[in-house]
Amino acid sequence: MVRAPCCSKVGMHRGPWTPREDELLIKHIQAHGEGQWRSLPRKAGLLRCGKSCRLRWMNYLRPDIKRGNITPDEDDLIIRLHALLGNKWSLIAGRLPGRTDNEIKNYWNTYLSKRLITQGMDPNTHKKLSELDPPGRRSGPKKRRNVTPGFNPSSKRKKERKDNGEREKTKIHLPKPVRVTSLSLSRNNSHTSFESNTTTASISSGNAPGGSALPNRDLLWPGYDRHQRTGFLIHCEDQVDPVNGGDDLRGKSSDDPTSDNQLETLYEEYLQLIKADNGYLDDQSQLDLFAESLLA
DNA sequence: AAGGAAGTCAACCGCGTTCAT
DNA sequence: CATGAACGCGGTTGACTTCCT
Numbered sequence: 001m002v003r004a005p006c007c008s009k010v011g012m013h014r015g016p017w018t019p020r021e022d023e024l025l026i027k028h029i030q031a032h033g034e035g036q037w038r039s040l041p042r043k044a045g046l047l048r049c050g051k052s053c054r055l056r057w058m059n060y061l062r063p064d065i066k067r068g069n070i071t072p073d074e075d076d077l078i079i080r081l082h083a084l085l086g087n088k089w090s091l092i093a094g095r096l097p098g099r100t101d102n103e104i105k106n107y108w109n110t111y112l113s114k115r116l117i118t119q120g121m122d123p124n125t126h127k128k129l130s131e132l133d134p135p136g137r138r139s140g141p142k143k144r145r146n147v148t149p150g151f152n153p154s155s156k157r158k159k160e161r162k163d164n165g166e167r168e169k170t171k172i173h174l175p176k177p178v179r180v181t182s183l184s185l186s187r188n189n190s191h192t193s194f195e196s197n198t199t200t201a202s203i204s205s206g207n208a209p210g211g212s213a214l215p216n217r218d219l220l221w222p223g224y225d226r227h228q229r230t231g232f233l234i235h236c237e238d239q240v241d242p243v244n245g246g247d248d249l250r251g252k253s254s255d256d257p258t259s260d261n262q263l264e265t266l267y268e269e270y271l272q273l274i275k276a277d278n279g280y281l282d283d284q285s286q287l288d289l290f291a292e293s294l295l296a
Numbered sequence: 297a298a299g300g301a302a303g304t305c306a307a308c309c310g311c312g313t314t315c316a317t
Numbered sequence: 318c319a320t321g322a323a324c325g326c327g328g329t330t331g332a333c334t335t336c337c338t
Contacts, residue, residue, distance in 0.1 A: 106305050
């Protein structure tokens with residue numbers, strides 16, 4: 001089947017966005033919200049394809065985007081999540097508040113995969129490189145520079161922490177809340193979706209994200225209201241949805257063998273573990289278990 | 297100082313999935 | 318059921334920057 005282009009490319013602007021274009025896009029989204037990307041450029045007075053607008057907003061203009069250096073904790077988490085999830089950049093990004101999939105993908109391709117290679121690891125499998133691929137024949141960074149300002153190799157940081165007598169821990173961020181749209185509603189109905197605030201591991205918070213913008217609970221995915229009451233919103237997106245539903249539930253079978261109760265129990269255990277250690281998790285196996293549960 | 301090599305990252309592209317008609 | 322629209326994702330590109338010789 002021949003696929004129609006997402007928009008007519010005749011007369012469209014391409015390449016880097018100008019400040020004026022950014023301003024128009026921001027103003028439009030502030031006034032009308034996200035979504036309806038195809039018609040957005042016309043309504044916003046932009047000579048851009050809708051896809052381009054979405055990308056610009058998601059990867060650059062969104063107010064909650066954290067720009068700048070990836071922290072050591074984020075660094076470690078990316079590697080560990082990549083080992084479990086593979087190149088699922090959006091899923092990895094979902095666990096790093098304020099980071100975009102594009103940013104993490106670029107960061108991985110630019111630094112992390114190369115660093116793993118220099119450490120003798122295969123960046124795809126996270127296993128030691130076989131003897132069939134001896135170090136001298138590896139394709140890695142050829143030469144050059146102390147990379148990005150502020151970039152600090154993880155091994156060095158770990159050594160510094162060890163030297164300081166610090167425990168080696170991985171900071172765990174709570175799953176990132178996302179817009180939740182009802183199963184029964186059109187994706188284009190912006191009045192029936194909501195955004196909640198990004199939440200990190202401030203476990204004791206009892207404030208419900210989402211606030212007054214919540215739609216009828218009956219329209220939400222199973223488990224939402226339960227976690228809303230306790231102040232957490234599980235990130236549910238694609239197959240990661242831990243409560244048998246979520247943003248992209250379309251087509252999901254209600255016969256999913258994993259019960260709500262099982263998943264809820266697992267999630268509660270996860271929260272308890274983090275609570276017990278002020279937002280950190282020492283036990284790699286517990287982190288792995290949680291990550292695997294997301295893929296179940 | 298200049299030119300080329302290499303790195304970075306925003307943006308583009310194509311495809312898969314889901315929903316509406 | 319078939320088709321097209323809309324969206325999101327991962328891979329790739331290419332302009333620009335930085336470094337090396």
